[in-house]
Amino acid sequence: MATNRIQAQSFLANLPLFKGLSVEELDRMAAATRQVHAERGQVLFHRGDPANGFYVVVYGQVKLAFVAASGSEKVVDILAPGQSFGEAVMFMEEPHVVTAQALVDSLLLHVAKDAVFEEVAKDPRFARHIIGGLSRRMRQLVADLESYSMRSGTERVIGFLLSSCTTTAPDQNELTVTLPTAKGIVASRLNLTQEHFSRILHDLAAAGLIEVRGREVRIPDCQRLQLVGT
Numbered sequence: 001m002a003t004n005r006i007q008a009q010s011f012l013a014n015l016p017l018f019k020g021l022s023v024e025e026l027d028r029m030a031a032a033t034r035q036v037h038a039e040r041g042q043v044l045f046h047r048g049d050p051a052n053g054f055y056v057v058v059y060g061q062v063k064l065a066f067v068a069a070s071g072s073e074k075v076v077d078i079l080a081p082g083q084s085f086g087e088a089v090m091f092m093e094e095p096h097v098v099t100a101q102a103l104v105d106s107l108l109l110h111v112a113k114d115a116v117f118e119e120v121a122k123d124p125r126f127a128r129h130i131i132g133g134l135s136r137r138m139r140q141l142v143a144d145l146e147s148y149s150m151r152s153g154t155e156r157v158i159g160f161l162l163s164s165c166t167t168t169a170p171d172q173n174e175l176t177v178t179l180p181t182a183k184g185i186v187a188s189r190l191n192l193t194q195e196h197f198s199r200i201l202h203d204l205a206a207a208g209l210i211e212v213r214g215r216e217v218r219i220p221d222c223q224r225l226q227l228v229g230t
Helices: 002-013 023-031 087-092 113-122 124-150 153-163 183-189 194-206 222-228
Strands: 033-038 043-045 053-059 062-067 073-079 099-102 106-112 175-178 211-213 216-219
Touching: 002 023, 002 033, 002 053, 002 106, 023 033, 023 113, 053 087, 053 113, 073 183, 087 124, 106 113, 113 124, 124 153, 153 175, 153 194, 153 216, 153 222, 183 194, 194 211
Parallel strands: none
Antiparallel strands: 033 106, 043 099, 053 106, 062 073, 062 099, 175 216, 211 216
C-alpha cells in the first residue's frame, strides 16, 4: 500500500494539474488516490453513473463516448497517458454524461472527489490549476465544434494527421503518424463514418500525399499536405 501511494504521488507530481503543489499537498492527494487496472474493453463507468472523483491515465488508452441503446456510439475523445477526465461532472456533482472504456490494457489513477474539494478549499493555486485544466478542455471542445461545422471531412483528417505525428524525419518535412487506435474509432472522433474516413485516406494516398500501411501513415511532404488541408 505504501509503495502504491509513493507511486501515485510521483505520477501526480508530473501532471500539469498538480504542478507546484508541495510534497505535503501531493501526499494528501496520493492518499486519496487508488490504482485502477483496466483490461482492454473494460468499462470504467457508464453514462449516468455517479462521479465520485476523476481519472488520470498512467499508461494505456481510454475512449469517451456517447453510446445509444442500439449499440452505436459517437466517440468524444481518445485519452492517452498523462491525460485526465471526469473533472467537470465531478465539480458539478452530477452523473457522468459519457461512457469511458479502456481501448487497451491500461493503468489509471482515480482521485477521490472529497480530497479534491478539500484541497481546492485550502489552496487557491490548486483551484487555479483545476480551472485552467477545465478551460483547456472547453477550448478543445469549441475547436472540435468549429471543425465539425466549418471544415470538410478531408480537412479534418489532414488536421488530425498533422497534429498526431509520432516521428519526424531529419529533413523536418516528412512525418510518420501511427493512428492511436482502430480506424473506426478515429473516424467517430472526427465525426465521420468509417467508410468516409477510409475513402479520404484512399484519395489522399492516390494523390501521393500519404502512404498507408495498416495504422501507420507516412506523410512524405507535410507542407504539401498542409496546403491541401487549408
